[in-house]
Amino acid sequence: xxxxxxxxxxxxxxxxxxxxxxxxxxxxxxxxxxxxxxxxxxxxxxxxxxxxxxxxxxxxxxxxxxxxxxxxxxxxxxxxxxxxxxxxxxxxxxxxxxxxxxxxxxxxxxxxxx
Amino acid sequence: xxxxxxxxxxxxxxxxxxxxxxxxxxxxxxxxxxxxxxxxxxxxxxxxxxxxxxxxxxxxxxxxxxxxxxxxxxxxxxxxxxxxxxxxxxxxxxxxxxxxxxxxxxxxxxxxxxxxxxxxxxxxxxxxxxxxxxxxxxxxxxxxxxxxxxxxxxxxxxxxxxxxxxxxxxxxxxxxxxxxxxxxxxx
Numbered sequence: 001x002x003x004x005x006x007x008x009x010x011x012x013x014x015x016x017x018x019x020x021x022x023x024x025x026x027x028x029x030x031x032x033x034x035x036x037x038x039x040x041x042x043x044x045x046x047x048x049x050x051x052x053x054x055x056x057x058x059x060x061x062x063x064x065x066x067x068x069x070x071x072x073x074x075x076x077x078x079x080x081x082x083x084x085x086x087x088x089x090x091x092x093x094x095x096x097x098x099x100x101x102x103x104x105x106x107x108x109x110x111x112x113x114x
Numbered sequence: 115x116x117x118x119x120x121x122x123x124x125x126x127x128x129x130x131x132x133x134x135x136x137x138x139x140x141x142x143x144x145x146x147x148x149x150x151x152x153x154x155x156x157x158x159x160x161x162x163x164x165x166x167x168x169x170x171x172x173x174x175x176x177x178x179x180x181x182x183x184x185x186x187x188x189x190x191x192x193x194x195x196x197x198x199x200x201x202x203x204x205x206x207x208x209x210x211x212x213x214x215x216x217x218x219x220x221x222x223x224x225x226x227x228x229x230x231x232x233x234x235x236x237x238x239x240x241x242x243x244x245x246x247x248x249x250x251x252x253x254x255x256x257x258x259x260x261x262x263x264x265x266x267x268x269x270x271x272x273x274x275x276x277x278x279x280x281x282x283x284x285x286x287x288x289x290x291x292x293x294x295x296x297x298x299x300x301x
Contacts, residue, residue, distance in 0.1 A: 065204075067163040067205075068165040070171060070201075072188065090166065090167070092165050092166040109233055110233050111233065112185040112236055113185025113186055113235055113240055
């Protein structure tokens, strides 16, 4: 009997792990996308953080460029970028919020192919 | 499926292979420019430094109409040289020059007109799938490999195709540099 259960357990794990991954990835993506949709041009940094949470990465026009996101450098009028990556995504999905020198949102983007 | 898997595993190999030929100048591409002045570039990049995206990125440029890069927040139809230089800071690139006709280019542009969202790609309909579809719309045959490295290797085998390797940090090979002005947007 035990010998019959072995392949079933292994098969279950093989199916379950990818299923868990894709479900988790989808949930993270969906939650971030929902919050991202609430952002508006002109929002302050505090409002952005209130909606999206603390960014995982910050990029400034004066600091070094974050190569991993694959987009062009932050240049005027962009003074700062807040990055919210989907850590579950193999493709490197991330949400970007650009702020001007006064700390207000001037551009947002959902990066899907960095 | 097997072809796709081979394409994935071949991504690193492809870029390493081209790295070994960084001084590529054999077959001057200037001699194979379409006399009508229209052509395409397929701009494939490897994994960006620190990125989770091991597959890299691919974009397409059309003579006189700029670059079409979906998914990395690049304005569609923006400057080609600026794009290559910007990506050059992030990763190695293999750029394939493909001779096409004006009619083919118009069909490719018509395809892009139907897809105006610069970040409107995802896991399945990704940057490589979008580039494949655009080329196919223009009658350029591809094997629909949905990965940048695979697509780059694929189009490199097209008749008249010429490939250039641009290492991370540069430089852009002079022969490619001479071609780029023709791809800059004229509008």
